[in-house]
Amino acid sequence: MSTNSVTVRIYVPKDACAIACGADEVVEAIQAAALARKQPVEIIRTGSRGMLWLEPLVEVATPEGRIAYGPVEEGDVAGLFDTGFLAGGAHALRIGRPEEHPFMAKQTRLTFARCGIVDPTSYTDYVAHGGYKGLERALALGPVGIIEEVKKSGLRGRGGAGFPTAIKWKTVADARDDRKYIVCNADEGDSGTFADRMIMEGDPFELIEGMTIAGIAVGATKGYVYTRSEYPHAIAAMEKAIEVARQHGMLGINIAGSTHSFDMEVRMGAGAYVCGEETALLDSLEGGRGTVRAKPPLPAHKGLFQKPTVINNVLSLTAVPHILADGGEFYANFGMGRSRGTMPIQIAGNVKHGGLFETAFGITLGELINDIGGGTASGRPVKAAQVGGPLGAYVPTWQFDLPFDYEAFAAKDALIGHGGIVVFDESADMVKMARFAMEFCSVESCGKCTPCRIGSTRGVEVIDRIVAGERREKNLEVLKDLCQTMKLGSLCALGGFTPYPVLSALTHFPEEFGDTPRRLEAAE
């Protein structure tokens, strides 16, 4: 059946998640089906919209806008052609206009506004969708004005520690040196997180723009994106965009015709979780073992190659173009308390509707997991969620009224971290998860502090004894003491925060450890 001879535009994500779900095979099937039907099509590879349970999500350009179908498997393609999906026709997989899907309609997308819509290799697309407006304003404002705008936004680091970005930038701006650096922490090692990856694959120019603005603000001319070897697609997308930006005079000497120069490179780690810690990352970039440095000196004073360095997470840097384009106050209008702006939250694990959900701070964990995430994928009741990666606490269902806010989480001994939520159903073995936290720490420890290096190994042994029923009471005490020692005696959050998942499992699910249940919080 030949539909018509007008070329139809089809959008298929090349986000790693879509590819891992078969997007490349779907593209081949679309090409074959189109050829067989003599139907000219233009396939554009985008990032992902973030409705990851629907990947591969194929969109067709129609007069009514883009109409989405998903999850599309290779074998669905011929049928889609037959039912007229090129004109947005009905089909069991038809989602409709993606922006009207409840998962999308409920979001406030600033950082991810373009992700899934634009071609990440196209400079023209980026500019047509509001790209480089932030840089334009930054150039007009100059360094002092840029930092003032970031300060007004209330932006706090999205990498985990939540440190105010403007203060960091001001320190580097005030430092006098012949060379300064912007380092982007794209080491995203936390399980349950993928926002950095998605933005690098789906809207890499935004990171380039953010880093360029940071460079102008502090007087740095060189930037590095340090990312993981587990992210080959993100690396390729970043490198491609950097090349395109250079061709358009947006990286290199006199960017955008200004007096400022800035260029950047991507560097790859080698499978060490601790290299996400900023000083270990700097050591790794310099070509050393990724060991954590004692502070002071701060990286802002003596960072990469001992030069003043801004080190920020991908999401901190990609928030910056919007803050500059729309003004710091606009950004600060979103959020609650001292958590301003939006947070790209990642919903993962045993969840029905996993994906990326960008929203203002203040939304509760329960809304995210039950309403937006749709509960577990297995269909069994939710038991707990680990928020904030391997160093984050297990939050039980009776605390799901917790709002996404740095301070509210801290008050419950929990962590927002990089905004990843891993959902577990009732089959989860909390003792095993506690053991895993200790084991992960022992494997990934940089080795500098004894409580982290040795304590975590001891932690695994003690938990094994508890499981074996060996002097349970005594060993539970030992485990708690050990956690206390790790909290107090560790130089960085790897050793210092590993106790949180362990203790939260123990506090909320004591019966699994053979401890007397005393669920105090429930009665509060």
Next chain:
Amino acid sequence: MPHYEPWSEERAEAVIGEFAHLEGPLMPMLHAVQETFGYVPDAVVPMLAERLNVSRAEVHGVVTFYHDFRHEPAGQHVLKLCRAEACQAAGGDALAAHAEHKLGCKLGETTADGRVTVEPIYCLGLCATAPSAMLDGRIVARLNERRLDALISEAQS
């Protein structure tokens, strides 16, 4: 299937030399060596030390610090199974056990015939469509026993 070159000092010099102009070139050099030969041969350590003007112990320290760098060649195919929390929550434990059983070796080992190395990996950033795996650099999500069996057969063939 990845194709690696046999060890050659001359080739190693050339590969390393490509990164000599970089700031902090050691990590890119080590990655390039591993991409070329499939592992980081001991013989490359003194070469790197000399070129970067650091001690051999220092280079050795870096090579051994990172989980990615291999000290000997892997099997013909490398199957990495994600063992991090999101994949565990989605049934990854049973799949890892299944793979170990089918291959007759533990995670971190290579099958007796040298065909498949199976390793744990800690998060591929595909946690919303978990469990995940990687076969020779190709990523796979929504892993289940059927898909895993297909990957294993592919690796064994």
